Amino acid sequence: MKEELRFFLKDTIRRSVDFTRTAQNLGYPPPPLEKPLPEGATILPLPLPEAWPEMSGLSLFAAIARRRSHRSFRDAPLSLAELSFLLWAVQGMREVRDEIRGYRTVPSAGCRHPFETYLAVFDVERLARGLYRYLPLEQGLVWLASPDNLEQRTVEAASGQAFVGKGALTFLWTALPERTEWRYGEASVKVIALDAGHVCQNLYLACEAVGAGTCAIAAYDQEAADRLVGVDGTDEFVVYMASVGKVDPPDYP
Numbered sequence: 001m002k003e004e005l006r007f008f009l010k011d012t013i014r015r016s017v018d019f020t021r022t023a024q025n026l027g028y029p030p031p032p033l034e035k036p037l038p039e040g041a042t043i044l045p046l047p048l049p050e051a052w053p054e055m056s057g058l059s060l061f062a063a064i065a066r067r068r069s070h071r072s073f074r075d076a077p078l079s080l081a082e083l084s085f086l087l088w089a090v091q092g093m094r095e096v097r098d099e100i101r102g103y104r105t106v107p108s109a110g111c112r113h114p115f116e117t118y119l120a121v122f123d124v125e126r127l128a129r130g131l132y133r134y135l136p137l138e139q140g141l142v143w144l145a146s147p148d149n150l151e152q153r154t155v156e157a158a159s160g161q162a163f164v165g166k167g168a169l170t171f172l173w174t175a176l177p178e179r180t181e182w183r184y185g186e187a188s189v190k191v192i193a194l195d196a197g198h199v200c201q202n203l204y205l206a207c208e209a210v211g212a213g214t215c216a217i218a219a220y221d222q223e224a225a226d227r228l229v230g231v232d233g234t235d236e237f238v239v240y241m242a243s244v245g246k247v248d249p250p251d252y253p
Contacts, residue, residue: 019185023182030182033136045139071163072247073245073247076245089202090117091104107198112179112180115199117173120169124168130150131150157224157228158225172238173196200214211247217243
């Protein structure tokens, strides 16, 4: 059993994939760079870079040196500009050249970027508490729902980890495997997992720049997390979470 599971960490699967039969090589159009908006939805624009507050002036060296997981947060909100910066840092668009090449702030195998970013927002200035989805093409948000028990449902989605409901918000990333499968077929599993790591590491470093902290969450209740963000669990499902909130200044370099 161990050997079978370790197979997914190896790249030997490429030897058995007929890449001439992938959707890309069969001439099918790629999946869209971003999920369509729900019918009747309104885009909530986020502050653009020129409106972002000056970052702390932290050097990249210091941000990397300070990077750690935080499970305790101050009772303080994030500003909407700070949230906009964090979202851009983890999945923002730098350039869109065509329907295939949408370059983001993180690397992704074959430029496929298989993730959507959902937010359980508890305490962000100028933003109503609720569930949202990030729109990287527009640098905006779309509101999804405002359940009364949002904090508790988010904690349940994280298998009961209480700190997940006590920050300013919690990120939930879903994977849409078809985006990567379009190019890589059965060899997609490993690179999707690798791509998720790129995304959350950027969140850790970006949080340092705004006086916030985060904790990556890979242990969660799959069905509860999928229900929380309203995805089908088959063609789209939660693969990663991270809680974010303001933290006390560090007492280390």
